[in-house]
Amino acid sequence: AQTVTQSQPEMSVQEAETVTLSCTYDTSESDYYLFWYKQPPSRQMILVIRQEAYKQQNATENRFSVNFQKAAKSFSLKISDSQLGDAAMYFCAYRATPGGSNYKLTFGKGTLLTVNP
Amino acid sequence: DSGVTQTPKHLITATGQRVTLRCSPRSGDLSVYWYQQSLDQGLQFLIQYYNGEERAKGNILERFSAQQFPDLHSELNLSSLELGDSALYFCASSVHSGLNQPQHFGDGTRLSIL
Numbered sequence: 001a002q003t004v005t006q007s008q009p010e011m012s013v014q015e016a017e018t019v020t021l022s023c024t025y026d027t028s029e030s031d032y033y034l035f036w037y038k039q040p041p042s043r044q045m046i047l048v049i050r051q052e053a054y055k056q057q058n059a060t061e062n063r064f065s066v067n068f069q070k071a072a073k074s075f076s077l078k079i080s081d082s083q084l085g086d087a088a089m090y091f092c093a094y095r096a097t098p099g100g101s102n103y104k105l106t107f108g109k110g111t112l113l114t115v116n117p
Numbered sequence: 118d119s120g121v122t123q124t125p126k127h128l129i130t131a132t133g134q135r136v137t138l139r140c141s142p143r144s145g146d147l148s149v150y151w152y153q154q155s156l157d158q159g160l161q162f163l164i165q166y167y168n169g170e171e172r173a174k175g176n177i178l179e180r181f182s183a184q185q186f187p188d189l190h191s192e193l194n195l196s197s198l199e200l201g202d203s204a205l206y207f208c209a210s211s212v213h214s215g216l217n218q219p220q221h222f223g224d225g226t227r228l229s230i231l
Contacts, residue, residue, distance in 0.1 A: 025194075035219065037222075042224075043205060043224065043225055043227075044222065044224055044225075045207060045209075045222035045225075046119075046120070046222075047219050047220075048220070050219055091160065103148070103150075103165065103172070103173065103174055103211075104150065104165060104173055104208075105150070105152075105162060105220060106162070107157050107159060107160040107161075108159075110141035110159065110160075
C-alpha cells in the first residue's frame with residue numbers, strides 16, 4: 001500500500017524568507033501523481049501544486065516549487081518570499097495513475113507552517 | 118471558491134443518530150470522492166463515485182454508505198453514530214477519474230457527536 005510521510009509536524013519561517021517542507025512516499029508503481037494541498041484555518045483544502053512522476057522537470061507555481069527526487073521517493077515543497085497568508089497546514093498527497101487500482105488521494109499527516117512577521 | 122458545495126457546514130447530533138451529508142460537485146465533474154479528517158486518523162479516503170457508480174472504497178465503516186444521483190450530486194449517510202465519528206467530512210470532485218485532473222475540495226461538513 002502506498003504511504004506518505006511528512007516528518008516535520010511543525011515549521012516556522014520569517015516573512016519574506018524561504019522554507020522547505022519535506023515529504024517522502026512509498027510506492028511500487030512507476031507512474032503516479034503527487035500533490036501539495038494547503039489547509040488554512042478556514043479548513044478549506046486548496047491545491048497548491050502538482051507533479052507527474054513521469055516528468056523530470058520540477059513543477060513551479062509562482063512562489064511555490066517542488067524538488068521531486070523519484071529515486072529517493074522524495075517530494076519537497078519550497079515556498080519562496082513567504083507571506084503571512086501562507087500560514088496553514090500543508091498536506092502532501094499521492095495518487096495512482098489512470099489504470100491503477102483507484103484514484104484516491106493518500107495524504108501525509110501534514111506540516112503546520114507558521115509565518116512570523 | 119472551488120465550485121464544490123457541501124451542506125450543511127456544521128452538524129451537531131447525538132450518539133446513535135443518523136445523518137446525511139450532501140455534496141454538489143463542480144459543474145462538469147463526474148467523479149466524487151469523500152474523505153474524513155479527524156485528529157487521530159488524519160485525512161482518510163472513504164469512497165469514490167464516478168457517474169453514478171461506486172468506483173473505489175477506502176476505510177469506510179459498514180455504518181456509512183454513500184450514493185451518487187443522476188444529477189451527479191452525492192450523499193454520505195452515517196448511521197448509528199459514535200463519538201469517534203466526530204470529524205470534518207470533505208467531498209471532492211474531478212472531471213474524470215482516469216485523467217490527470219486534480220481533485221477540488223468543498224469546504225467540508227463538521228460533524229460533532231455529543
